[in-house]
Amino acid sequence: MATRSDAVQVDVRLDRTSPVPLYHQLSQAIEAAIDNGALRPGDRLENELSLTERLGLARPTARQAIQELVRKGLLVRRRGLGTQVVRPAIHRDARLTSLYSDLASGGREPDTRLLTHDTTTPSAAGIDLGDVMAPDTPLHLLRRLRWADGEPLAIMTNYVPARFELDDAALAGRSLYDLLREQGAQIAIAHQTIGARLADAEEAGLLEQPRPLACVTAELIVYDDAGALVEVGRHLYRADRYTVQTSLVV
Amino acid sequence: MATRSDAVQVDVRLDRTSPVPLYHQLSQAIEAAIDNGALRPGDRLENELSLTERLGLARPTARQAIQELVRKGLLVRRRGLGTQVVRPAIHRDARLTSLYSDLASGGREPDTRLLTHDTTTPSAAGIDLGDVMAPDTPLHLLRRLRWADGEPLAIMTNYVPARFELDDAALAGRSLYDLLREQGAQIAIAHQTIGARLADAEEAGLLEQPRPLACVTAELIVYDDAGALVEVGRHLYRADRYTVQTSLVV
DNA sequence: GAGTGGTCTAGACCACAAC
DNA sequence: TTGTGGTCTAGACCACTCC
Numbered sequence: 001m002a003t004r005s006d007a008v009q010v011d012v013r014l015d016r017t018s019p020v021p022l023y024h025q026l027s028q029a030i031e032a033a034i035d036n037g038a039l040r041p042g043d044r045l046e047n048e049l050s051l052t053e054r055l056g057l058a059r060p061t062a063r064q065a066i067q068e069l070v071r072k073g074l075l076v077r078r079r080g081l082g083t084q085v086v087r088p089a090i091h092r093d094a095r096l097t098s099l100y101s102d103l104a105s106g107g108r109e110p111d112t113r114l115l116t117h118d119t120t121t122p123s124a125a126g127i128d129l130g131d132v133m134a135p136d137t138p139l140h141l142l143r144r145l146r147w148a149d150g151e152p153l154a155i156m157t158n159y160v161p162a163r164f165e166l167d168d169a170a171l172a173g174r175s176l177y178d179l180l181r182e183q184g185a186q187i188a189i190a191h192q193t194i195g196a197r198l199a200d201a202e203e204a205g206l207l208e209q210p211r212p213l214a215c216v217t218a219e220l221i222v223y224d225d226a227g228a229l230v231e232v233g234r235h236l237y238r239a240d241r242y243t244v245q246t247s248l249v250v
Numbered sequence: 251m252a253t254r255s256d257a258v259q260v261d262v263r264l265d266r267t268s269p270v271p272l273y274h275q276l277s278q279a280i281e282a283a284i285d286n287g288a289l290r291p292g293d294r295l296e297n298e299l300s301l302t303e304r305l306g307l308a309r310p311t312a313r314q315a316i317q318e319l320v321r322k323g324l325l326v327r328r329r330g331l332g333t334q335v336v337r338p339a340i341h342r343d344a345r346l347t348s349l350y351s352d353l354a355s356g357g358r359e360p361d362t363r364l365l366t367h368d369t370t371t372p373s374a375a376g377i378d379l380g381d382v383m384a385p386d387t388p389l390h391l392l393r394r395l396r397w398a399d400g401e402p403l404a405i406m407t408n409y410v411p412a413r414f415e416l417d418d419a420a421l422a423g424r425s426l427y428d429l430l431r432e433q434g435a436q437i438a439i440a441h442q443t444i445g446a447r448l449a450d451a452e453e454a455g456l457l458e459q460p461r462p463l464a465c466v467t468a469e470l471i472v473y474d475d476a477g478a479l480v481e482v483g484r485h486l487y488r489a490d491r492y493t494v495q496t497s498l499v500v
Numbered sequence: 501g502a503g504t505g506g507t508c509t510a511g512a513c514c515a516c517a518a519c
Numbered sequence: 520t521t522g523t524g525g526t527c528t529a530g531a532c533c534a535c536t537c538c
Binding site for chain 4: 023059079
Binding site for chain 2: 041042060071073076086189191192193194195196197198211212213214215216217223228239242243244245246
């Protein structure tokens, strides 16, 4: 009966008056237990039925919490076996800027210098946006240099449809995404392609690095919730300061 | 009543005798509709209630199908507004090898040549595996060269715990993951860090490319379902043949 | 046979957006 | 007010793994 003896019960306190969904409160509690060592790699999590009885939840709610952590790569489930912790804890490396930084940290960018601001078109810029935008649609072409910790970190090239108004003065003080949001862009989804290439002489100069210099490239295509293009970004990062982390569940 | 007039009904045929879950049959049908142009970017999807009535499904089942496509970056949902298509279709670029290739295509690797096979330890190899493995645990050290389409594509360095038996003859003919699976490794999850660096002279020679050469680096840490280490891979890819794609929902 | 996760149903109430 | 997605309940039956 009940759970097999080696399963670990997580200390969970749910607040049903909170606006935070119950499944998210639960997944955060489990994640915290993994973080602080109460649950260690290889440990078995209490099974769903026991968990739901103990916490007074319906099973789909508990499943949703666990599923969130499976997708994040912290847990693994096997039918007939149970749910286990696979990852020790999240390594937060100060050197690393995550995928998110370009969008999520938009609120207060460390320091961004506007290099140039011109007008172009997708065909002139060599961008193929087939279904989303005609090749002769006018675009802003921005080149910016991002600094962090007193060092140049990345050269960011942004293409933004001309229906947005981008004022150089505003660009200096505010993040690009703030400006776009203000003008009604409901940013919904970004597709990113990560690769590598050598920096040319000008780029290495801007990044204040000797050549030859290997850089991480990221091409970002950002759409709003109507599927309209908000931005194409082509960014060049110093490889010693930027990596991308992903998890893959088999 | 019913749906707002501009919503698109997808042609779906569900097979309740199939072992494929209903939610997955539905999500595949919607994805196919996006692929073949029946649903275009900006189109609104039929709402959940209408969809569930029409198909005779419960709402959570339809939600699960739609959620799958939201995570894949094809759809966006907004409360009070509806569900919309954001992405034209998935660009399948032959040049691109996805994140998955290292694990999923393990069945039939195009061609992999074993360069060296030695023994080392985490501390000697400069790998820190803190909780998962003591620094003096013996490891296989493999260096392999992967070919595709008659060209060298990647240099793969693998560290595998000595508890696995890796026979050079078997390694030549079989994929590494096949061998590990055969010996009981239930591969569960991989964490990957993508970056870039310059290839050294030997590496450029193996890849048959002139220097300086910028390469994509991928460090893979693979765990089994008990949280035990199965493999650490440090791979160096030709940047002109390898990129990584991810999506980011805001 | 017992324990476990995987799928599915049939509802309920709420929060947000548009009219 | 109406349509929409977001959350949650309380069950059901099935498939897989281990004993």
